Amino acid sequence: AQRVTQPEKLLSVFKGAPVELKCNYSYSGSPELFWYVQYSRQRLQLLLRHISRESIKGFTADLNKGETSFHLKKPFAQEEDSAMYYCALLRQGGKLIFGQGTELSVKP
Amino acid sequence: EAGVVQSPRYKIIEKKQPVAFWCNPISGHNTLYWYLQNLGQGPELLIRYENEEAVDDSQLPKDRFSAERLKGVDSTLKIQPAELGDSAVYLCASSLVGGQYTGELFFGEGSRLTVL
Numbered sequence: 001a002q003r004v005t006q007p008e009k010l011l012s013v014f015k016g017a018p019v020e021l022k023c024n025y026s027y028s029g030s031p032e033l034f035w036y037v038q039y040s041r042q043r044l045q046l047l048l049r050h051i052s053r054e055s056i057k058g059f060t061a062d063l064n065k066g067e068t069s070f071h072l073k074k075p076f077a078q079e080e081d082s083a084m085y086y087c088a089l090l091r092q093g094g095k096l097i098f099g100q101g102t103e104l105s106v107k108p
Numbered sequence: 109e110a111g112v113v114q115s116p117r118y119k120i121i122e123k124k125q126p127v128a129f130w131c132n133p134i135s136g137h138n139t140l141y142w143y144l145q146n147l148g149q150g151p152e153l154l155i156r157y158e159n160e161e162a163v164d165d166s167q168l169p170k171d172r173f174s175a176e177r178l179k180g181v182d183s184t185l186k187i188q189p190a191e192l193g194d195s196a197v198y199l200c201a202s203s204l205v206g207g208q209y210t211g212e213l214f215f216g217e218g219s220r221l222t223v224l
Contacts, residue, residue: 049212093164094164094205094209
């Protein structure tokens with residue numbers, strides 16, 4: 001079955017600390033993976049995609065096919081990073097499957 | 109650019125009543141999605157349209173849910189009759205698909221349904 005798993009519902013860190021939001025997937029084909037973010041009172045939006053190998057707002061994510069993971073990382077968390085983060089997998093045919101989400105809370 | 113527009117933002121109804129949600133996608137976006145988001149969960153796809161055609165409705169509970177996208181622009185999602193378990197946020201999203209899906213969806217603010 002094609003699935004995205006985010007094992008942590010809540011991740012709480014202090015400002016300036018490193019942060020890693022975990023994402024594991026199961027997919028038989030070649031995966032395309034994404035991170036979406038939802039800030040408080042804002043709509044869900046794309047943060048980054050693995051195929052672009054980009055860094056957005058200091059966040060990066062590396063696809064590890066051996067471990068079937070796509071963890072989101074940032075070396076120094078900021079208070080404005082507090083949000084819900086969703087990992088998503090694009091299936092062949094265009095269906096985007098989301099994980100359950102991780103709430104990141106960055107404390108001052 | 110207003111983005112994806114959904115209405116109503118909030119709806120409270122009693123069980124067994126009907127309810128409808130409306131979505132206006134970003135101009136020019138040919139693909140439209142309806143997602144269901146239960147509390148504490150990620151969005152789950154209900155139905156996906158390419159222009160007027162529903163290309164993936166396998167997760168839509170067809171006994172009580174229906175959707176349409178007339179003229180390939182606006183879309184309506186209807187529930188009749190509503191049940192207590194339908195309380196959730198209904199998200200609409202759109203994307204521009206030019207032969208290949210990019211995975212970049214633009215979401216609306218959602219319609220929060222409460223069934224009493």
